[in-house]
Amino acid sequence: MSDETVNIEINGEPLKARKGQMVIEVADDAGIRIPRFCYHKKLSVAANCRMCLVELEKAPKPMPACATPVGEGMKVYTQSPKALSAQKNTMEFLLINHPLDCPICDQGGECELQDLALGFGRGVSRYTEGKRVVSDPDLGPLISTDMTRCIHCTRCVRFTEEVAGYKELGATGRGEQMRIGTYIEQTVDHELSGNVIDLCPVGALNNKPFRFRGRAWEMTQHAQVSPHDPVGSNLWAHVLRGEFLRAVPRDNESINETWIADRDRYSNEGIYSEERVTTPLLRGKDGLQPVSWSEALEVAAKTLSDVIREHGADQLGALAAPGASVEEHFLFQALVRGLGSNNLDHRLGQVDFRSDGAEGHYPWFGITLEEIESLDGAMVIGSSLRKEAPMLAHRVRKAALNGTRVGLVNPAHYSYQFPTSGHLVRHGAELVTAAAEVVVALSEQLKASVPEEVQGLVKNVEPGAEARAIAEGLAAGESRWVMLGQLARSHPNWSELRALGLAAAGMANARFGVLSDGGNSAGAALAGVLPHRGPGAQAVKDAGLNAHEMFVSPRQAYLLLDCEPARDAWDSAAARDAMAGADKVIALASFMNEDLRQQADIVLPVGVYAESFGTRVNGEGRWQSSQGTVQPPGEARPAWKILRALGNVLELDGFEQMDPEEVLRDARAAIGEPGPGEENLDGVELAQPARPKGLWRLGEMPIYAVDALVRRSEPLQQTRDGRAAEARLAPADAEQLNVNDGDAVRVSLGNRGCRLLARIDTALPKGSVAVPVGLAETEGLGPRHGGVTVERI
Amino acid sequence: MKFHATKEFLPEDMREMINERVSRYPEGWQRSAVIDALREAQHRNGGYLDERWMDAIADQLDLPPIDVYEVATFYSMFETRPVGRNSVSICTNISCMLRGSDEIVEHAEKKLGIKVGQTTSDGRVYLKCEEECLAACKGAPMMMVNHKYHENLTPEKVDEILDGLE
Numbered sequence: 001m002s003d004e005t006v007n008i009e010i011n012g013e014p015l016k017a018r019k020g021q022m023v024i025e026v027a028d029d030a031g032i033r034i035p036r037f038c039y040h041k042k043l044s045v046a047a048n049c050r051m052c053l054v055e056l057e058k059a060p061k062p063m064p065a066c067a068t069p070v071g072e073g074m075k076v077y078t079q080s081p082k083a084l085s086a087q088k089n090t091m092e093f094l095l096i097n098h099p100l101d102c103p104i105c106d107q108g109g110e111c112e113l114q115d116l117a118l119g120f121g122r123g124v125s126r127y128t129e130g131k132r133v134v135s136d137p138d139l140g141p142l143i144s145t146d147m148t149r150c151i152h153c154t155r156c157v158r159f160t161e162e163v164a165g166y167k168e169l170g171a172t173g174r175g176e177q178m179r180i181g182t183y184i185e186q187t188v189d190h191e192l193s194g195n196v197i198d199l200c201p202v203g204a205l206n207n208k209p210f211r212f213r214g215r216a217w218e219m220t221q222h223a224q225v226s227p228h229d230p231v232g233s234n235l236w237a238h239v240l241r242g243e244f245l246r247a248v249p250r251d252n253e254s255i256n257e258t259w260i261a262d263r264d265r266y267s268n269e270g271i272y273s274e275e276r277v278t279t280p281l282l283r284g285k286d287g288l289q290p291v292s293w294s295e296a297l298e299v300a301a302k303t304l305s306d307v308i309r310e311h312g313a314d315q316l317g318a319l320a321a322p323g324a325s326v327e328e329h330f331l332f333q334a335l336v337r338g339l340g341s342n343n344l345d346h347r348l349g350q351v352d353f354r355s356d357g358a359e360g361h362y363p364w365f366g367i368t369l370e371e372i373e374s375l376d377g378a379m380v381i382g383s384s385l386r387k388e389a390p391m392l393a394h395r396v397r398k399a400a401l402n403g404t405r406v407g408l409v410n411p412a413h414y415s416y417q418f419p420t421s422g423h424l425v426r427h428g429a430e431l432v433t434a435a436a437e438v439v440v441a442l443s444e445q446l447k448a449s450v451p452e453e454v455q456g457l458v459k460n461v462e463p464g465a466e467a468r469a470i471a472e473g474l475a476a477g478e479s480r481w482v483m484l485g486q487l488a489r490s491h492p493n494w495s496e497l498r499a500l501g502l503a504a505a506g507m508a509n510a511r512f513g514v515l516s517d518g519g520n521s522a523g524a525a526l527a528g529v530l531p532h533r534g535p536g537a538q539a540v541k542d543a544g545l546n547a548h549e550m551f552v553s554p555r556q557a558y559l560l561l562d563c564e565p566a567r568d569a570w571d572s573a574a575a576r577d578a579m580a581g582a583d584k585v586i587a588l589a590s591f592m593n594e595d596l597r598q599q600a601d602i603v604l605p606v607g608v609y610a611e612s613f614g615t616r617v618n619g620e621g622r623w624q625s626s627q628g629t630v631q632p633p634g635e636a637r638p639a640w641k642i643l644r645a646l647g648n649v650l651e652l653d654g655f656e657q658m659d660p661e662e663v664l665r666d667a668r669a670a671i672g673e674p675g676p677g678e679e680n681l682d683g684v685e686l687a688q689p690a691r692p693k694g695l696w697r698l699g700e701m702p703i704y705a706v707d708a709l710v711r712r713s714e715p716l717q718q719t720r721d722g723r724a725a726e727a728r729l730a731p732a733d734a735e736q737l738n739v740n741d742g743d744a745v746r747v748s749l750g751n752r753g754c755r756l757l758a759r760i761d762t763a764l765p766k767g768s769v770a771v772p773v774g775l776a777e778t779e780g781l782g783p784r785h786g787g788v789t790v791e792r793i
Numbered sequence: 794m795k796f797h798a799t800k801e802f803l804p805e806d807m808r809e810m811i812n813e814r815v816s817r818y819p820e821g822w823q824r825s826a827v828i829d830a831l832r833e834a835q836h837r838n839g840g841y842l843d844e845r846w847m848d849a850i851a852d853q854l855d856l857p858p859i860d861v862y863e864v865a866t867f868y869s870m871f872e873t874r875p876v877g878r879n880s881v882s883i884c885t886n887i888s889c890m891l892r893g894s895d896e897i898v899e900h901a902e903k904k905l906g907i908k909v910g911q912t913t914s915d916g917r918v919y920l921k922c923e924e925e926c927l928a929a930c931k932g933a934p935m936m937m938v939n940h941k942y943h944e945n946l947t948p949e950k951v952d953e954i955l956d957g958l959e
Contacts, residue, residue, distance in 0.1 A: 161857075170859035172866040183862035184797075184844055 008074040017070045024052055024065040027078065034078050035087055035116045037094075037201045038153035039066035042258055044162055049094070049153050051116065053086035054078045062086040084120075091120040094151050097132040098202070105149065107203030109216035113151065134179050140187030141718035142194055142262060144211050150180050150204040156196035163259070164190040165397055165417025180204070189720045191390040191703060194265040198248060198258075207246055209269050209715045214240040222629040223250060225616055226264035227323040227519035227609040228706055229389040231369070232618030233260045237268070237610050237629045244268045244610050244630045254370050255618070261390035262719070263703060263710060268610065270712030271630075275591045277605035278634025288603060293635065297642075300602045301649035303584050304339060307557040311583075313340030317550035320346045320529050320561035321568070322518025323707050324639065325614030326623075327660050329520070329527035330535065330667035331643035332561050338652035342531050342544025343555065346524035348568040348575075349486070349517050349701065349773075349784065352494035353546045358684050359498075361537035361677030362525035363489075365392075365619040366513025367481055373399045376477020377421075377508070379470055381409045381435055381501055383485020386416065387703040387721070389515055392619070405477075407470030409434050411487060411698050412770060413763040421473025424466040427765045428698050428785055429691040432493045435500040437463040439507070441471035448507040453681040454499050457688065480510030486517060486701065490570060490784050493689045499681050512679055515619065518707065519609075523617035526671050535670035537677060554578040560587040561639060562606060564708055566595050566779040573752050573782035588639050591708045595779075605636035608709050612638030613660035615667075621676060625664065692787030695733065697749070698770045699784030705774030725777040727790060728761040728770040739792050747771050748789045749782035755793065798845035800853040807833055811853050823854045827864045830854070831871055840880060840919070841872035869925075877912035877919030879958045882937045883946075884923055888930035897934050900948045904955060918958060 004019040010032050017026040022045065027034050038049035047067035054065045057075035062083060065076070077083055095117060102108045134147040154171060157180060161167040168190060172183045182188070188196075196205050224235040224247070234250035247268050249260040280296030281288040291299075307316060318336040320329055329346070336344050347353075365372075372378075372395045385393040393416070400406045400418035407421040408414075411428040426434040436454075441463035443450045450458050463471070474480055482505040488497045498514075505512040516522070528535040531544035545553065551565070551574040558579060569575035579585055579599045586602045596603060611632040615625040632638065640660050647655030657663045702724035704716040716722050727747050729739060739745055745758045747769070754777055764770060773784050800808065810833060814826035827850065834846040842865050844858075851858040865871045883901060885894045898909065905913050905920060912919045929935045932944025936951070943954055 167857040167859050170863045172859075172862050174867045177866075183859060183866065 006070055006072045006074075008070050008072075008076065010076045011078055019070070021070050022066055023054065023068045023070055023074075023076055026070055027065065027076075032078060034065045035120060036066060037112060037116075037151060038155060040155055040199060042163065043155060043158045043199075046154050046158065049151065050090045051087060051094070053083060053090060055080045055083040055086075088120050088122075091117060092122060092126070095121060095125065096127050097148075098151060099131065099148050101149070105146070105203035106144075106206045106211060107149075107200075111203060112201035132176060137181040138185065138187070139182070139205075140189070140720070141715045142208055142266060143188060143197060144206045144208040145204065146206070147179060147181065147204055149202045151202055152178060152180065153201055154180070155199040155201070156180065156205055159196055159199055160188070160190065160193070163195070163394070164192050166190060168193070169196070187720060191261055191263070191386060191721065192259060192394065194262045195249070195259045207265075209266065210246040214238070214245045219245065222627065224610055224626045224629060225519075225624045226260065226267075227616060228263050228267060228710060229261075229392070229519060230363075230365070230516055230521065230619030231255065231389050231391040232519060232616055232622065232624055233264045233391055234624075235260060235264060239630055242630055244271055254368065255622075256391050259391065259394065263390065263706075263716065266716050267710050267713050269715050270709045271608055271610070272633075273591065273712035273714075275593065275712055276633055276636070277589055277592050277603055278636055280605060280635060281600070281603040283601045288597065288600065293637075296602060296604060297645050297649050300586050300604065301646060303586060303602065304557070304559070304650065307584055308339055311556045314343070315556035316341040316559065317343045317545065317555035317557070317578075318345075318559040318561075319348060319547060319550065319563050319565065320344075320524060321563040321707060322346045322348075322516065322521040322524055323609070324524070324561055325520060325609075325612075325616060326523040326527050326667050327614060327663040328561060328639045328643065329524045329529045330670065331640055331647065331655070331663060333528040333534070334654050335643055335647050335650070335652065336559065337528075337534065338647065338650070338654070342540055342542060343550055344529050344531055344544055345547035345550065346521060346529040347517070348547045348563060348565065349490045349570055350494065350546075351490065351492055351548050351570040351784070353548065354495040355498055355684050356530075356532055356546070358680050358682050359677075360679045361674045362522040362617070362621070363514040363516035363619075364522055364621050364676055365483065365515065366511040366676075368620045369395050371479075372396060372481070373402060373404075375399055375404045375479050375481050377405045377474040377510070378481040378483070379407045379409065379438065379474045379504060379510075381482070381484045381497055382411065382431060382488025382491060383408075383483070383515055384410070384412070384414045384487065384700060385485060385515075386414070387700075388486045389619075390703075392515065405473030407438070407473045409438060409470065411768065412765065415763075422466045422469035424464075424470060425765055427691075427767050428491070428696040429689060431488075431491060432457065432496045432500065432689050433461060434467070435497055435504075436461045437467035438470050438474075439500050439503050441468045442474060442504055442507050445471045445475045446507055451503045451506055451681075453684070454503045454686065457496055457500060457686060474504065474508050474510065480505075480508045481513065482508070482510045483513040483515060485515045487698075489514065489516060490699065490701075492785055495684055496686050496689065499684065499686055502679055502681060513619070517701075519618075520616040522619065522621060523615065526617060526674070527667055528670075535667065536672045537674045551575045551578045554581050556582060557584040558582050558586070560585070560589065562588060562590055562708060564593055564595070564711075566593075567705070567711070567774045570784045571782060572773065572778075572780050572784075573749070576780040588642055589708075590636070591712055604642050605632070605634070606639040606642060607632035607636055611636075612640065615664055695769045695788050695790055696767055697747075697783070697786055697788035698764070698768050699773045700770055701774050702772045705772065711774070724772050725756055725775050726759045726772075727756040728759045728764055729790070730764040730766045730768060731760050731762060732766045733769065734758065734760045737790060737792060739790070744793050745790050746793045747778075747781070748791075749787075752780065752782050754778055754781055758790075758792075796852055796858065797848040798852075800849050802845055802849040803853060804837070807837065808853060811850070815854070824856055824860060826854060827856070827861055828868070831861070831865055835871060840876050840878065841874060843873075875912075876921075877916050879917060879939055880919050880921050881955070882921040882923040882927070884927045884929070884933070884935050884937075886926035888926070889934040892933040894934040897936070897946050897948070897951060901951055901955065904952065918955065
């Protein structure tokens with residue numbers, strides 16, 4: 001857009017506008033309200049609803065304000081008799097076929113059509129002919145449809161095409177027969193699809209799980225922050241009679257703009273799952289029995305002291321979910337360290353910890369979300385970006401469409417919906433070589449020498465065309481970025497991938513970042529839920545065991561903070577065995593699962609993200625606090641309260657806080673201002689990865705299996721992404737194994753195995769089989785990445 | 794998104810024809826070739842389009858299938874359900890109406906035993922509902938049979954034409 005300024009007048013008010021801006025934008029900025037349906041600031045201009053007709057001086061007919069660019073000296077009248085008459089006539093036409101079913105429509109009370117009909121509609125309709133009726137397509141478990149209400153603004157169609165990146169909805173037929181839909185029976189599957197609900201100005205597309213459960217004017221609205229990925233999308237929680245009924249986006253241009261991912265929108269449905277733990281439970285003769293809080297805390301404290309007296313503090317292992325809040329993480333580590341153990345971690349999905357000492361103070365993107373849009377070149381290593389962090393993927397897509405050259409190095413051909421400079425796809429065991437190829441190509445491109453530390457990894461590596469294209473893209477322009485995703489972080493050769501990423505970033509003078517698990521891994525690291533660092537990234541004297549070591553060298557007792565080791569752990573088999581073999585397992589848990597039922601000695605019910613004050617640090621290093629919006633159900637309590645009470649019963653220091661704000665103050669004081677810290681390669685021993693025999697398990701974490709809450713959201717589980725319990729095979733491997741699409745196969749790792757349906761997927765390189773983690777079907781199966789056998793049954 | 798068919802479904806010569814059409818437009822405007830591709834597909838598929846053909850065309854043109862569905866359902870010349878082998882459209886727009894097209898329609902309906910919009914049970918004739926003037930007013934009343942115009946119609950002439958259809 002041009003920077004040239006023009007002078008215009010709206011309703012006699014002189015205004016300055018940028019040349020090329022549309023009248024409606026200038027009016028919006030000036031606070032002059034023009035009615036509209038199809039116009040949306042984040043979408044292309046369609047000008048098909050005609051509601052924003054305004055009068056222009058010297059124009060013979062009213063013009064749509066959304067599609068009329070401003071010009072010098074233009075005089076606009078938005079409420080002149082001519083403009084009002086045009087707007088009222090448009091409204092009359094729009095209402096011809098719109099049903100008068102507001103009393104049973106969920107949109108009632110927050111409906112743009114209803115609001116504007118009040119201002120521009122006639123009191124009584126002149127229309128006596130028959131109205132149009134449209135059948136409703138089934139768009140899946142998230143979006144309800146009442147297409148008779150549709151006014152054909154096409155906001156939803158433009159959203160799927162322009163923002164989501166794949167046009168799933170369209171307008172079929174013409175004239176009276178035109179309808180919005182998918183034409184064929186087809187669900188809408190994109191991970192941002194729920195945004196069409198907010199975009200729809202009428203009640204045609206609505207929140208399906210929320211249907212008929214509340215009215216806009218009955219609910220109260222509370223600011224929340226999503227805990228499911230490091231973006232930290234801002235939400236409004238809508239609450240009716242103490243129940244968190246739905247989530248909608250809270251505009252924040254620098255984080256989630258005006259959108260949220262479906263995972264953020266529908267995870268609240270998990271809060272009211274039947275698996276919620278609502279009373280403290282203690283193991284008795286007949287399994288877990290409800291007890292009072294005082295008894296539960298008493299026994300938990302005694303159990304912890306007994307274990308430490310008998311076996312030593314080293315025999316206590318403590319694991320926290322990366323989505324828990326800073327306050328919870330801080331008290332959790334204070335409790336465990338107060339008891340004398342450093343066996344503390346939140347990185348359950350990781351296996352390679354060789355780089356621990358050389359990593360920054362906390363995992364972060366290395367860049368702000370807004371800055372991504374102005375990059376020239378970027379490279380992402382090991383990330384199914386769209387599924388790992390949908391809103392981050394959206395930013396990268398925007399950047400790519402805007403000219404940023406984005407290259408990808410991945411263990412499978414993930415779909416991105418944007419043009420890339422190259423997509424280098426290699427077998428999981430060769431991912432390191434793939435990254436090395438880019439490093440070599442980059443050194444040739446930039447005439448820079450490969451850093452000494454990674455010389456061993458690039459020896460005899462000859463870059464292919466794709467690697468060269470990625471290197472060329474990354475070397476383009478001035479501002480550059482290298483990011484490693486969750487698949488890289490969970491890779492057995494994380495250290496090598498990280499080293500190569502750092503080497504590339506160093507050579508290209510690019511920023512370096514990491515996409516970590518959960519909504520607060522940055523906060524967890526800063527709060528000190530790490531075996532080798534306390535709050536504020538202070539090194540501890542005797543480093544404890546990391547998450548993986550705690551499972552492979554089992555401890556006598558475990559303390560869990562809202563994690564499900566058999567689903568979250570990198571080696572889920574070792575985790576399950578360790579829990580089963582432990583003398584005592586004390587779990588602070590929001591949800592029950594079969595493992596807890598079998599293995600836990602004490603279960604202390606905790607609140608989920610919206611149920612207590614909590615602070616989370618997102619991937620930009622941005623601290624965001626939100627209040628408790630609803631009460632935890634039954635006897636469940638916010639985890640910070642339970643941890644504080646446990647600290648008191650154990651007579652430890654530092655547990656005197658009266659409210660969570662005070663915990664946050666203490667945490668901030670202990671953390672200080674360490675900054676992101678330096679990423680380097682000091683003391684990291686790098687090795688050439690070995691390729692195991694047979695197939696390679698690519699352990700993807702499905703988008704709707706990332707944490708305990710999301711796993712309980714029924715609507716999300718019913719989506720296509722939620723039904724991910726499949727073993728996806730490359731066509732060549734399927735042929736060799738004599739497996740057809742849809743056949744049942746047995747996936748075995750050592751003596752563990754599970755039955756899954758096979759899918760033939762051309763996105764996978766030969767020799768790889770994608771067997772997801774985090775699902776009921778694959779829990780306890782074993783290592784997330786590595787050798788696996790598959791056979792037809 | 795699961796495709797009902799991929800581009801391999803299309804005959805080789807048809808794919809070449811589509812590529813040739815695409816080459817007539819600037820890069821990135823391959824959707825301009827949708828109409829030509831659909832017309833070809835309709836001819837090769839016995840007069841109508843189904844999801845296999847439409848999805849295959851979408852795949853060939855690297856478009857989401859809904860883009861192709863939108864075009865196919867917008868134009869009345871495309872059929873999206875099975876119809877008879879011979880397509881008969883009798884114009885009923887104003888010039889033809891003034892020259893007696895209503896009687897021609899009535900005659901054809903009676904002769905074929907079907908209403909406008911239907912196909913005879915033997916699948917021989919599809920009496921298409923024409924939506925707009927076919928621009929042959931000078932010869933009204935007129936009808937189009939398989940892309941061929943017949944003008945100055947009389948019931949006898951209609952009989953003759955319809956009887957001559959395979």
